[in-house]
Amino acid sequence: MKRIDDRPAPVLLLCAQAVVWPGAALVRGEVPSAYALLVAVLVAGPVTAVLALRRSRPVTALVVVAVACALGAGPLPVGATAVLGTAGVALALWTVATERDAFTTVVCGVSLAVWQLLYGLTLHRLSDRDGLDLVLTALLYAAACGAGMLARRSRSARRASDDLLRRAESERRRLPAVERRRMERELHDVSAHHLTAVVVTAGAALGLRDRRPELADEALRFAVDTGHEVTRALGTLRAPAPSDSGLPAPEERLLGLVDGFRRIGQPVDCVIDPLPEGAVADAAYGIVREALTNVARYAPGAATTVRCRYGDDRTDVVVTSGAPLPGAPAHAADLGGGRGQGILRSRAREAGGTLTTGPTEDGGWEVRAVLPGRMAGAGDRPGARGYRAAQVTAAAGLVLQPLLPVLAIRAEETPTGSDVSAGVLFALLAAAQAVTLLWLRRAPRVAYGALGVLALLWPAAAATGGYTGPVLLPPALGALATCVALASGGPVRAGGSWSRSSPRPLGAPVGQPAQGRGELRERPRRRRGRPLTRPVLLAGAITVHTAAVTTAVLDRGTGAPAWAVATAALAGTAPVMCAAHRVGTLRARRAQATRAERDGRLGALTGEAVRDAWAERRRIADGLETTVLARTAGMVAEAEAGRLEAAAERAREALAAMRALLDAVRDGEAGPALRPQPTLQALDLLARQCRAAGREVEIRLTGRVPGRLPAAVDLAAYHAAETVLTTGGEQPATLELDASDGTLTLTATGVPSAAHPAVRERLAARVAALDGALTTGPADTVRLLLPLAPGDGEERER
Numbered sequence: 001m002k003r004i005d006d007r008p009a010p011v012l013l014l015c016a017q018a019v020v021w022p023g024a025a026l027v028r029g030e031v032p033s034a035y036a037l038l039v040a041v042l043v044a045g046p047v048t049a050v051l052a053l054r055r056s057r058p059v060t061a062l063v064v065v066a067v068a069c070a071l072g073a074g075p076l077p078v079g080a081t082a083v084l085g086t087a088g089v090a091l092a093l094w095t096v097a098t099e100r101d102a103f104t105t106v107v108c109g110v111s112l113a114v115w116q117l118l119y120g121l122t123l124h125r126l127s128d129r130d131g132l133d134l135v136l137t138a139l140l141y142a143a144a145c146g147a148g149m150l151a152r153r154s155r156s157a158r159r160a161s162d163d164l165l166r167r168a169e170s171e172r173r174r175l176p177a178v179e180r181r182r183m184e185r186e187l188h189d190v191s192a193h194h195l196t197a198v199v200v201t202a203g204a205a206l207g208l209r210d211r212r213p214e215l216a217d218e219a220l221r222f223a224v225d226t227g228h229e230v231t232r233a234l235g236t237l238r239a240p241a242p243s244d245s246g247l248p249a250p251e252e253r254l255l256g257l258v259d260g261f262r263r264i265g266q267p268v269d270c271v272i273d274p275l276p277e278g279a280v281a282d283a284a285y286g287i288v289r290e291a292l293t294n295v296a297r298y299a300p301g302a303a304t305t306v307r308c309r310y311g312d313d314r315t316d317v318v319v320t321s322g323a324p325l326p327g328a329p330a331h332a333a334d335l336g337g338g339r340g341q342g343i344l345r346s347r348a349r350e351a352g353g354t355l356t357t358g359p360t361e362d363g364g365w366e367v368r369a370v371l372p373g374r375m376a377g378a379g380d381r382p383g384a385r386g387y388r389a390a391q392v393t394a395a396a397g398l399v400l401q402p403l404l405p406v407l408a409i410r411a412e413e414t415p416t417g418s419d420v421s422a423g424v425l426f427a428l429l430a431a432a433q434a435v436t437l438l439w440l441r442r443a444p445r446v447a448y449g450a451l452g453v454l455a456l457l458w459p460a461a462a463a464t465g466g467y468t469g470p471v472l473l474p475p476a477l478g479a480l481a482t483c484v485a486l487a488s489g490g491p492v493r494a495g496g497s498w499s500r501s502s503p504r505p506l507g508a509p510v511g512q513p514a515q516g517r518g519e520l521r522e523r524p525r526r527r528r529g530r531p532l533t534r535p536v537l538l539a540g541a542i543t544v545h546t547a548a549v550t551t552a553v554l555d556r557g558t559g560a561p562a563w564a565v566a567t568a569a570l571a572g573t574a575p576v577m578c579a580a581h582r583v584g585t586l587r588a589r590r591a592q593a594t595r596a597e598r599d600g601r602l603g604a605l606t607g608e609a610v611r612d613a614w615a616e617r618r619r620i621a622d623g624l625e626t627t628v629l630a631r632t633a634g635m636v637a638e639a640e641a642g643r644l645e646a647a648a649e650r651a652r653e654a655l656a657a658m659r660a661l662l663d664a665v666r667d668g669e670a671g672p673a674l675r676p677q678p679t680l681q682a683l684d685l686l687a688r689q690c691r692a693a694g695r696e697v698e699i700r701l702t703g704r705v706p707g708r709l710p711a712a713v714d715l716a717a718y719h720a721a722e723t724v725l726t727t728g729g730e731q732p733a734t735l736e737l738d739a740s741d742g743t744l745t746l747t748a749t750g751v752p753s754a755a756h757p758a759v760r761e762r763l764a765a766r767v768a769a770l771d772g773a774l775t776t777g778p779a780d781t782v783r784l785l786l787p788l789a790p791g792d793g794e795e796r797e798r
Contacts, residue, residue: 009091010051014044017083024079032077040080043072047084054095062092062108070119086137090144097148098155107392109145113138117427135426139480142434146484161598164694168602171692172609179613179685183620184662185343187628189286190233193293194226195651195658198635200296201264202648220639222264223647227636230654234624234632249274250281254288258306261292268292270306275315280371283351284308284317290344291319291367299324302364315353315371323363344369422465426477429454429461433481440485448537451482452544459552471556475548479573482541483580487587538581545573599753602693603726609689610722614682615675623664627657679714680737683721687735690725696732697725704739706788713786716766717746720784723766724748727759731780739788746784754782 022032022040032040047068054061069085093112097105117134205212205219248256251274258270275281288306295304302322309316341357344367348355353371360366433454440447458478461467467474549569554562635650678685683699690697709717721735725748733750753759755776763784767774773785 223639273310422467425461486580487583614678
């Protein structure tokens, strides 16, 4: 990371201070005393050194600079610490704003301003001049805090964007490998579990057919049912559900797994706590299934205990089996592929836990996994609240320090020119404007309205406080906050929605909506008032501040007519407001271009990742068709024909084919050169990649979505989903697919970027090719309607 040299700024401030004093005094022929020069060196030296190291300890640097300048201002002449006491303190405060959080920045800025106010009050009463100086100083501090916070926010946004792209790039390379490992693990678990159960059951029935011939019929029915279950499970493996909403609870899945092993004659006792959905529950299920499968394979009939205890700190998953029964044949002992232990450890590691296996004292075997508990990942910081309380306490102590002399010294009453000082009124208005700017992004309408009202109060405050300084200074100070608001370049919103005009159907004349399919329609919504646009803000700002300048000049008294004063005020106000508006517009455009570039790169990376992972899935799925599934179908056919030995042999062949396929999966990691286009079956990959990039995505498929879709509809629906989920936005999004009356409906919520004209055009182009319809609104919702009539006759199996 490139480091910034902090030395030039303090050196320049020191040179500027030397020019102001003693340089200016020497030019006038006034030679400073040796005592004054010594004190100036003792003040300027530490201040410059601390400012050069300000980034490592910004708050300490601010305190040292402020205290040193305050102590040196007493014995030194006027102006001896002017530059270091203003620009130096502002530089230190700016560093605090860039390096620390907003709370610390506000505490430091407010404490510094109040400390200087109380420091002045202990020396003398606050006069108009002193109050105005305080206002200018407070505005300087506010500008330093605002500029620093803006710089920190921009830097944080750049870092977050870079981290997001870097994470997306990493996930793009990782997703195909993750998908390959997932299919390898699931293929091993599904095939080994079910087919091993068939071999064990058939072997036991064949061994006892002379004494218990009814077991053969049960074994045949079990082989048929298990074969169908393997076919269904492998079909789910090729096209997994994008969400787990339809699955039973983890506790029910584990209990059902235990019941399945009990049905094949394996005595299993279990103690299972309720588990939440997530990686821990999936890992626990996979570990228990693999461990019980190994028990049935190597120690059939041995007493087995399953314990799954979910605690605050950890989740213990323990599967303990007794020693193999003497004389009990292990019909499936030769079916292991040597991958079980590695798969068990990978499951535990991916869930954030550990796994150990080993023999027990009585000759059995134990599998023990330690997974995260319910308190894992809690981002609780118990010291944060206490740290902030300490910050406030320390700030209050420093602020109240100047009041200590008041407790011991009784000041004499001195007459003042007016009951209410103009400086005090100016300070109150400046503080109100600063608070209003903090609410600019949350409530822009209220904030801009409050700024307009406060701008009109500056001339009234000058008249009430008897201000006699430059007539244009109060309205200029009032205009400063408005210029900052216009130049901020933030999004202008009304009622929480995008301030955009209603979208127009593509290809239709302005003011004439299109009819029929292929159109872009806006859902009717409740009117929320006139949109707050930037031109409206500019016109309002010019009007308000022209009135403020005119009022200030007329109150002071002038011989020019009112219309001439208003014209001159307009001529002076309009260029300033237009310049601030121009700065805000350029900043908004630059920010929008940066976001568009980031979103484009993020969308490209997501698309590449999904296509690579989809190609890997299709490669493995093609191997399933000709290996495991074909032999499983043969097992079902033999069982239905009543040939138990042949069914058991087909099950063994299916397990051997599964091992060969796993070897081919591991060896052929390069994948095909020509990648197939992803379809709706790849929605789970799309959701996984979006979550890896930092956006929570939930995908729902209703039961009305047909099992077969026309190829054109399938491809268009997937690409539309990819478009709406990868075009910006970090808030959670939901994608729901439904079908009714021959139409596939894709509804996406939580995607405000879909209202952008470029995104709408891309979506409209896809639905228009299928004679569909696109609907947008409310602000973060988009709906696509795609007819299910076959386009080119191509259909695929979902």
